[in-house]
Amino acid sequence: MYDFLYHKVNSVDDAVAAMGNADDGKFVAGGQTMLPTMKHRLASPSDVIDLGGVSDLVGIANEGDALVIGAMTTHAAVAASAEVQSAIPALAKLAGNIGDPAVRNRGTLGGSIANNDPAADYPAAVIALGATVKTNKREITGDDFFTGMFETALEEDELITAVSFPIPMTAAYIKFENPASRYAIVGVFIAKTVDGNRVAITGATPCAYRGMKFEKVLNEDFSSNACDAVEVSVDRMNSDIHASAEYRAHLVKVMVKRAVDACG
Amino acid sequence: MVENGIGVSVLRKEDKRFLIGKGNYTDDINVAGQTHAYFLRSPHGHATIESIDISAAAASAGVVAVFTGDDLAADGIGTLICGVTVTSDDGEPHRAPAHPALAQGKVNYVGDHVAIVIAETLAQAKDGAEKIAVDYGVLPAVTETARAADDDQVQIHEVAPNNMCFNWPFGDKEGVEAAFASAHKVSRLELINNRMVTNPMEPRASLGEYNTGTEEITLHVTTQNPHVHRLVLSAFNQLAPEHKLRVVGPDVGGGFGAKIFVYAEELVVGWACRKVERPVKWTGDRTEAFLADAHGRDHVATAEMAMDEDGKFLAMRVMTQANLGAYLSTFSTMVPSYLYAFLLAGQYTTPLIYSEVKAVFTNTAPVDACRGAGRPEATYLLERLVDVAARDMDLDPAEIRRRNFIPKDAFPYQTPVVQCYDSGDYVAALDKAMVLADYEGFPARATEAIARGKRRGIGLSSYVEACGIAPSAAVGQLGAGVGLWESAQVRFNPTGNVQVFTGTHSHGQGHETTFAQLVTEQLGVPFENIEVVHGDTAKTQFGMGTYGSRSLAVGGVAIAKACEKLITKGKKIAAHALEAAEGDIEFADGNFTVAGTDKAMNIGEVAFNAYVPHSYPEGLEPGFDENAFFDPLNFSFPAGTHICEVEVDTDTGVVEIVKYSAVDDFGKLVNPMIVEGQVHGGIVHGVGQALLEGCRYDSEGQLITATYMDYAMPRADNVPSFDVDYAPTDPPDNPLGVKGCGEAGAIAAPPAVINAITNALGIKHIDMPATPENVWRAAQGAA
Numbered sequence A: 001m002y003d004f005l006y007h008k009v010n011s012v013d014d015a016v017a018a019m020g021n022a023d024d025g026k027f028v029a030g031g032q033t034m035l036p037t038m039k040h041r042l043a044s045p046s047d048v049i050d051l052g053g054v055s056d057l058v059g060i061a062n063e064g065d066a067l068v069i070g071a072m073t074t075h076a077a078v079a080a081s082a083e084v085q086s087a088i089p090a091l092a093k094l095a096g097n098i099g100d101p102a103v104r105n106r107g108t109l110g111g112s113i114a115n116n117d118p119a120a121d122y123p124a125a126v127i128a129l130g131a132t133v134k135t136n137k138r139e140i141t142g143d144d145f146f147t148g149m150f151e152t153a154l155e156e157d158e159l160i161t162a163v164s165f166p167i168p169m170t171a172a173y174i175k176f177e178n179p180a181s182r183y184a185i186v187g188v189f190i191a192k193t194v195d196g197n198r199v200a201i202t203g204a205t206p207c208a209y210r211g212m213k214f215e216k217v218l219n220e221d222f223s224s225n226a227c228d229a230v231e232v233s234v235d236r237m238n239s240d241i242h243a244s245a246e247y248r249a250h251l252v253k254v255m256v257k258r259a260v261d262a263c264g
Numbered sequence B: 001m002v003e004n005g006i007g008v009s010v011l012r013k014e015d016k017r018f019l020i021g022k023g024n025y026t027d028d029i030n031v032a033g034q035t036h037a038y039f040l041r042s043p044h045g046h047a048t049i050e051s052i053d054i055s056a057a058a059a060s061a062g063v064v065a066v067f068t069g070d071d072l073a074a075d076g077i078g079t080l081i082c083g084v085t086v087t088s089d090d091g092e093p094h095r096a097p098a099h100p101a102l103a104q105g106k107v108n109y110v111g112d113h114v115a116i117v118i119a120e121t122l123a124q125a126k127d128g129a130e131k132i133a134v135d136y137g138v139l140p141a142v143t144e145t146a147r148a149a150d151d152d153q154v155q156i157h158e159v160a161p162n163n164m165c166f167n168w169p170f171g172d173k174e175g176v177e178a179a180f181a182s183a184h185k186v187s188r189l190e191l192i193n194n195r196m197v198t199n200p201m202e203p204r205a206s207l208g209e210y211n212t213g214t215e216e217i218t219l220h221v222t223t224q225n226p227h228v229h230r231l232v233l234s235a236f237n238q239l240a241p242e243h244k245l246r247v248v249g250p251d252v253g254g255g256f257g258a259k260i261f262v263y264a265e266e267l268v269v270g271w272a273c274r275k276v277e278r279p280v281k282w283t284g285d286r287t288e289a290f291l292a293d294a295h296g297r298d299h300v301a302t303a304e305m306a307m308d309e310d311g312k313f314l315a316m317r318v319m320t321q322a323n324l325g326a327y328l329s330t331f332s333t334m335v336p337s338y339l340y341a342f343l344l345a346g347q348y349t350t351p352l353i354y355s356e357v358k359a360v361f362t363n364t365a366p367v368d369a370c371r372g373a374g375r376p377e378a379t380y381l382l383e384r385l386v387d388v389a390a391r392d393m394d395l396d397p398a399e400i401r402r403r404n405f406i407p408k409d410a411f412p413y414q415t416p417v418v419q420c421y422d423s424g425d426y427v428a429a430l431d432k433a434m435v436l437a438d439y440e441g442f443p444a445r446a447t448e449a450i451a452r453g454k455r456r457g458i459g460l461s462s463y464v465e466a467c468g469i470a471p472s473a474a475v476g477q478l479g480a481g482v483g484l485w486e487s488a489q490v491r492f493n494p495t496g497n498v499q500v501f502t503g504t505h506s507h508g509q510g511h512e513t514t515f516a517q518l519v520t521e522q523l524g525v526p527f528e529n530i531e532v533v534h535g536d537t538a539k540t541q542f543g544m545g546t547y548g549s550r551s552l553a554v555g556g557v558a559i560a561k562a563c564e565k566l567i568t569k570g571k572k573i574a575a576h577a578l579e580a581a582e583g584d585i586e587f588a589d590g591n592f593t594v595a596g597t598d599k600a601m602n603i604g605e606v607a608f609n610a611y612v613p614h615s616y617p618e619g620l621e622p623g624f625d626e627n628a629f630f631d632p633l634n635f636s637f638p639a640g641t642h643i644c645e646v647e648v649d650t651d652t653g654v655v656e657i658v659k660y661s662a663v664d665d666f667g668k669l670v671n672p673m674i675v676e677g678q679v680h681g682g683i684v685h686g687v688g689q690a691l692l693e694g695c696r697y698d699s700e701g702q703l704i705t706a707t708y709m710d711y712a713m714p715r716a717d718n719v720p721s722f723d724v725d726y727a728p729t730d731p732p733d734n735p736l737g738v739k740g741c742g743e744a745g746a747i748a749a750p751p752a753v754i755n756a757i758t759n760a761l762g763i764k765h766i767d768m769p770a771t772p773e774n775v776w777r778a779a780q781g782a783a
Ligand SMILES: Cc1cc2nc3c(=O)[nH]c(=O)nc-3n(C[C@H](O)[C@H](O)[C@H](O)COP(=O)(O)OP(=O)(O)OC[C@H]3O[C@@H](n4cnc5c(N)ncnc54)[C@H](O)[C@@H]3O)c2cc1C
Pocket: A026, A027, A028, A029, A030, A031, A032, A033, A034, A035, A051, A071, A072, A097, A098, A099, A100, A103, A106, A107, A108, A109, A110, A111, A112, A114, A115, A117, A119, A120, A121, A122, A154, A158, A159, A160, A161, A181, A182, A183, A184
């Protein structure tokens, strides 16, 4: 790790101000992604602005038609929340299956989606649930937030404050885990809402995406058999030592079908 | 009867300090004035070093010194050695390229050592390393085991044409050919034994201290064999004479073979602490462990079995290409040769065996012993081949094994491949395992699984291994540079408690408990009054360390022999005190008694008399402290049958192990709980190899599985609860009747798992690791 200036802040305003004054600053949330990169000397921010003291960013509120979860809420807190478990159980389950207990106790919702790892779980939920990402500057829809591999619509000094997840009729998340990292090789989140079904797929491609073709057939016939009609193109799929593009494309359909079945 | 003696599952003495965080590992040790070392490593698989400029690094803040290979050579520090000779088919010894601890003009794998930077802090050492300018001339790399000897591959070492280390033919080639020519059937199988990273939990570390007054070097190091380290570093590397070198292997967090070897880092640290006249500490990180710990396995082989009409094995032929990596690690040559080909008979009466092993160099980390070392490779090949043979002969896998087992009345059994097995009852183990696994009930379970959309399979593995390594004369004949006896000292203190010094080393095995049980059984001293001391050449008389499941079978016997000497001496002391003839003294349960009387004396009192010899047998030396060495007559041959049952999800290729049963013959069990723990750990290691672990380099020699994000280790949820039982026999050559249990699971499990998968899918073969994608593809083909 290289030397850096450390800032402990108590408010969103102070965080953004510290970022404004920094040469090459970085917010740190749970540090689960950022600290390993710094330890390996792959990242060398001039300033690290620790969001750990910003209590406004932590918490889970049920606003009737949506769950609003603060950016600094840990995966463990989401998994254990009675509010989440009753409103969107699939989301609690998703959070409870990220990494291991140590990762879940430190890692945060905001950090996960800001990082936008192609194999991360939360992006699938944000997209499928039609969530809105709230920042210090604006609100961004889930569909617009994730722009590419490790890329988001966030600007340099923009801070995620919370994510608002509309409560669906029912939802399910099915994850096919990488045997080594246990991130998603393919993760499928399906939400049934009054406005129709939304399908989001993570892990398979450089960035989580909406499975529009699946949505279309499921809106006509919400059954796993209906999904057989959908062709999943191999072209955009990731390929690595754990799963070829062809296998991933195959898994996408299998996982969508299992998620449909899990929706009941 | 003593408490906590042989056969009791005593809780482990050592666990208290580990559980409350009081373990003392090398990295826990910090000394005044300590500096920190960082190794600059090659980023290339294969490159010449055109120049190295260390000036900026040497001037970097906090840097104490920077050294390169030239500095080591200038001080006459020898290159790293390989201690076992294998004779190649041209009659010459294996090709042994120089293995400099810091590179000399060339690097041969990613992670190869280029320079050491010593600084006040680790961060400063790393900063310094970044300022070393190395001009590399990148060369094409050789990374594929199967292709390494091909003519179109680049040469790594001048002394090794075609990247060949040795070509070692062994066995009766003509006899085997004749048997094949007239056989009823020949089964054939090509397979890969996947390369593994050994992955002990604690990374390697070393701390060197030089005392300018005594001119002694103390080297704390993560080692499985402190005396072997001292011997090699003194005799071959000229680090310091043996009497001026103290090697301490304190608590060590797992070894699995990877900490047997003498590595570049500890040699350089030991040397550098004298150069800078300050203690030097190096602790590897996980990435360094992946890059530069010796790896395991990595074979490509073809195996053939000739059979008669009844499926009796007539002859076997095995062609193996084994990857030794970029240089020869300490015992590397022995692993794919003697520890492999000599086990190819397995549990069977196959009369004729011919094997050819071509060992090759590649631009990858050195490959050496990893839990089982050669024996897992032999067992995997054989037990897979036997299943293919069963398939070809349309016989049940259990039946073909039964037909070919060495019968229990044939022991000691001389195999055609050197080894003479001590004892065994292979049918008993198979029968017991089949009951434990409910083999009979399998078809019903398979049918039920189909109803749930799953394919269920069952797989057997009947293994034998050679441990208790080893009779010195036998290994000497084979080309080993060392003797493999073990040594012990059992010392009573005047107050009656006992210190047991063993030359073996415990790095997770629980010796402090098991060996105390041996002593309490034999001497009757309460278990809690016995302390086992190991791991420090300044405390322990001598020893060859722990590997090859030898600690109890060899080291335990040395302890027992020292105890016998104490009893003999104790009888003299007791006879004097009790005013009886020595011949009338009997010893049992800690008491010396005069036969036929109630006159008795506890061994503690005897010890006191020995140290306070006011009234003492004339001419007898005072003191109650005995040494013993033990050199075994033979290896020991644990064996058994493991049965694995899997369910395959053919939609995804995911394999779930639903049931795993193990029946082993380890001879007598001293602490059944510890043995069961070893069996569990071994099985998990083997399951890791079968399903998850695959170390991969790309064509340029970059290690693409260099973190746990890409290298899959087995976890608790990858395995079921195991059903473990035993079918012991009594090995006549071992005075304690013990065999060894540390590697059995890792040897037995891989073929059991793969045989279950091939059974589930009805296919001939699938290579390890049977990852979901590979299984899915195989299932597509099979469907
Ligand atoms: C062993 C391990 C296993 C894991 N397994 C999984 C898994 O199975 N599935 C999965 O999805 N993830 C997994 N993760 C990742 C984990 O979920 C991390 O917590 C997450 O990716 C990052 O969250 P963090 O709070 O630690 O963020 P940090 O590491 O602190 O930050 C990550 C990035 O986000 C930025 N950032 C953080 N908070 C904000 C904010 N409020 N506004 C704007 N930018 C912000 C930071 O500047 C940084 O660039 C794993 C991680 C580890 C170490």
